[in-house]
Amino acid sequence: MAPGRVTAPAPGRAIIRVLPRAMPATTSPARASYDAVIVGGGHNGLVAAAYLARAGRTVLVLERLGHTGGAAVSSRPFAGVDARLSRYSYLxxxxxxxxxRELGLRFTTRRRTVSSYTPLGDGGLLVGEGRTRASLAALTGGDAEYTAWEEFYGMTRRVAERIFPTLTEPLPAREALRARVDDDTAWRTLFEEPIGVAIEERFRHDLVRGVVLTDALIGTFADAHDPSLVQNRCFLYHVIGGGTGDWDVPVGGMGALTDALAAAARSAGAEIRTGHEATRVETDGTRAEVTFRAEGTDRTVSARQVLVNASPQALAALLGEDPPPAAEGAQLKVNMVLRRLPRLRDRSVDPREAFGGTFHVAEGYGQLATAYREAAAGRPPGAPPSEIYCHSLTDPSILGPELAARGYQTLTLFGLHTPARLFTDDHDAVRAELLAATLAQLDERLAEPLAGCLAVDDEGRPCIEAKTPLDLERELRLPGGHIFHRDLAFPFAAEGAGRWGVATAHPNVLLCGAGAVRGGGVSGVPGHNAAMAALGR
Known part of the structure; x- marks a missing residue:
């Protein structure tokens, strides 16, 4: 930070102001004062910018990176390989x-015909395309698990239909949301007792239990019986999306969404400045000043409101306040380009079906519990659990014409139970060890090694990259690499969160990132809700 002047602290104000200096006209915002300054040009910041600009507010978006989109971007990570991968967020x-609809976005998603495939020995469990019942019967020797499956997911779908519409409404009170759910069993299962209780009561087969539990662990480091219910909160957000719980493929890649959002914000009149890093926010609760740096030069603009599309830790740093407790991510993200899909040990399933949904690896119920215990003790899991899907099977547009014609495919892998703490001592060595162990687990389910199917880039290197929580912290400033910025919260009113779940200790500073109540995931919900709060709706 540039040298600054120390001023006497006032209640609710940071104590250091960076004095502005001249800035090249080509990078300067158009004005010195705005109705709203949005810190961070990720998808939530762009949603907020579009809504506020459409309401007639003057809006400036400051983005540290050279592009908008944050974690919801598409890129070509492998030299000379024309495959545009959703690099950090996938579905x-x-x-x-x-x-x-309200922002007029030119953006669509496409449904996957297969929900998931989980191999076991020379067989496996295929969910979707009307094959769930037969697959469960072949796996378990009867219809009992299918009946339990239908009852359980019938319950979650009813909950989804009732809760999902509330995400873009003012926060309901806990009892109001319970009344809306109107199902005591569902409320107890999802909101009051560890999800492991319901899974063990309803299902008998270890593999089936594991498949159900995975939705409680994506991006969350927890045991099925964690008394904090952090796993329940994660599970809830994974089964309520769209009112159905379906996870769809973004056509054109995740960057297609954030490109559409940036276009919507600009067309409504918002200014978006990339390569502009906000370094300080000062507020008296009525007016605010935001200091930012671009091309080595510092400047300050004023605003009536500031919306921060960053983590709660980043918000505290901008305000010069004590940060909240540290977050910890727990995922290994692996991106790949293949010359072709590998053959499976299970000859009854086409690889295009198996990888077209979510392909589960080492995610039996017992395996997940063992991996959690090992990682909690500070050891990389011996059999790392993961799940994989192939974007290009559902949306070939992310491949260049030549690659598509030659049958190339993309794979993205999300590894579970790999918390940031595992990588602090020897990051690169542990990352390599975990990647090798993860691929070895996958190879056990294949009829041939995955390595033989990998494409190579222009320099002859295999097209595979792995990102740890610490990589995500360094590249995207996710605290501890936590993809939700912090542990998810139940979608009802919480102390200090305000009417929309975006309030801070300062009346004119709002949190519009994934760390807001009802945050996490690629949703745009915190951006929408922060805009509604800013507009007084």
Whole structure:
């Protein structure tokens, strides 16, 4: 930070102001004062910018990186390989059609015909395409698990239909949301007792239990019986999306969404400045000043309101306040381009079906519990659990014409139970070890090694990259690499969150990132809700 002047602290104000200096006209915002300054040009910041600009507010978006989109971007990570991968976030479920419609976004998703495939020995469990019942019967020797499956997911679908519309409404009180759910069993299962209790009561087969539990662990480091219910909160957000719980493929890649959002914000009149890093926010609760740096030069603009599309830790740093407790991510993200899909040990399933949904690896119920215990003790899991899907099977548009014609495919892998703490001592060595162990688990389910199917880039290197929580912290400033910025919260009123779940200790500073109540995932919900709060709706 540039040298500054120390001033006497006032209640609710930071104590250091960076004095502005001249800035090249080519990068300067158009004015010195705005109705709203939005810190961070990720998808939530762009949603907020579009809504506020459409309401006639003057809006400035400051983005540290050289592009908008944050974690919801598409890129070509492998030299000379024309495959545009959704690099950090992969699928869409929580984005309300209301936001797409109201902002006039040219963006679509495509349904996957297969929900999931989980191999076991020379067979496995295929969910979707009307094959769930037969697959469960072949796996378990009867219809009991299918009956339990239908009852359980019938319950979650009813909950989804009732809760999902509330995400873009003012926060309901806990009892009001319970009344809306109107199902005591569902409320107890999802909101009051660890999800492991319901899974063990309803299902008997270890593999089936594991498949159900995975939705409680994506991006969350927890045991099925964690008394904090952090796993329940994660599970809830994974099964309510769109009112159905479906996870769909973004056509054109995740960057297609954020490109559409940036276009919507600009067309409504918002200014978006990339390569502009906000370094300080000062507020007296009525007016605010935001200091930012661009091309090595500092400047300050004023605003009536500031919306921060960043983590609660980043918000505290901007305000010069003590940060909240540290968050910890727990995922290994692996991106790949293949010359072709590998053959499976299970010859009854086409690889295009198996990888077209979510392909579960080492995610039996017992395996997940063992991996959690090992990682909690500070050891990388011996059999790392993961899940994989192939974007290009559902949306070939992310491949260049030549690659598509030659049958190339993309794979994205999401590894579970790999908390940031595992990587603090020897990051690169642990990352390599975990990647090798994860791929070894996958190879056990294949009829051939995955390595033989990998494409190579222009320099002859295999097209595979792995991102740990610490990589995500460094590249995207996610605290501890936590993809939700912090542990998810239940979608009802919480102390200090305000009417929309975006309030801070300062009346004119709002949190519009994934760390807001009802945050997490690629949803746009915190951006929408922060805009509604800013507009006084």
């Amino acid at each position: 869409v479920s929580l984005l309300p059609r209301k936001i797409v």
